[in-house]
Amino acid sequence: MKKHLYTLLMSLALSMAALPLFAQEDLLSLLGEEEETTDYATASFKTSRVINLHSLENTASGVLDFKISHRFNTVQNGLYDFFGLDGANLRIGFDYGVTDRLVIGIGRSNYEKTLDGFAKYKILRQSKGKRNMPITLAAFGSVAMQTLKWANPDRDNHFSSRLYYTGQLIIGRKISEGFSLQLSPTIVHRNLVATFDESNDVLALGIGTRIKLTKRMAINLEYIYVLPDQLAPQFVNSLSVGLDIETGGHVFQLHFSNSRIMVEKGFIAETTNKWEDGGIHFGFNISRVFTIVRPPLD
């Protein structure tokens, strides 16, 4: 009987011992493995432009991005020209995010009274988790139309001579929190060129990078290599360096560049100034976003 009592007590003690064991477990782990989600890389660049080039970032769906850009005269004339600020090329533009993948935009530049329109579509989006994708790939196309009065009205002028087309792929990756890199193989087509030596199609490779300094500031670099024997000798490759400052709804992009034209056909194929000669323009892009279509929260 004594033995039995002992067994009973032992068993009871054992079953009691089970209590704290149960109480200590991690409750959420009872739910088992969580369903994996797809985690898209975001904010690889502060805005949808590196400097002149389109970045791999899109304007978000339902958002209108109003952009004002200036490129001043070269800094080389010093104080007389207020370091170039006495004269400016400017572009006013609107970008709109139709979906999370598609952005369309229009702009007007005072240079050659150019009107431009573009569409950019993200084919692949960098992500990890359920769907793993190492890069972002976007396709970009734009048309620029200069609307100057015909230089020679007596000639047989065609409307098509005003048009310039650009096709581009943007391949990039947010490599780390602070470092993003993209390549932009590009073709620019000019319907009319000035001389026989220049080709109508210009192939180029752009490279753009963003190095984050703080949460709200970043350095951007951009270089566009034009493949040889396509342009007249006075044209050079575009090189720009800039600082992005983000404040709430604005992004200020301040930069130095040897390019002064803000449409693709211009900064890719018509850059004439050289950094080594002091042919540097100060410039800025200001981006202000407005949410037009709000996603429903509930």
Add this chain to the structure above:
Amino acid sequence: MFKKCILFALFGLFAVSGVHAQKYFTREGKVSFSSDAKVEKIEAVNKTATSVYDAATGKMEFAVLIKAFQFEKALMQEHFNENYMESDKFPKASFKGTVTDFKAVNLAKDGVYPVKVKGQLSIHGVTKDVEADGKFTVKGGVIAAASTFEVAVADYGIVIPAVVRDNIAKTVKIDVSLTYQELKKGS
């Protein structure tokens, strides 16, 4: 007699684990927050909060994925993740605690049961002791839980720069609202 003892002890063991089977869970809890500052009101909602509640011990746990918070403005969402919550570094916020007066709650009976919840809240890699009022609402066998509490942003190492001082409140209101389901073994 010996067999009886064993049976009794086993029964005791099952009875204990039987009590412990009273666990409830959700994967679709709603956690929303609002910041009501001078210039603007910012709201966001997350509808994929997970939670488990153990009715036998009063223990309660929550987890939310920071990136799953939806904002009205895409830019706010980007800044929330990039500049404030650093969600790549700290992907989740969680709560681990106890309903201190859980014994007063009878989940088998319809009614509204106000409770106090106490525990540790982890946001942005910082863990703090918190206390909040909440309530269980049982209606027709459906168990709902809700709580509203405030969190001081600075307590969790989240810095609001001077330029947006009037846009983001120093204290944000957090609403938790969810419906629990019984957690069955293997579910």
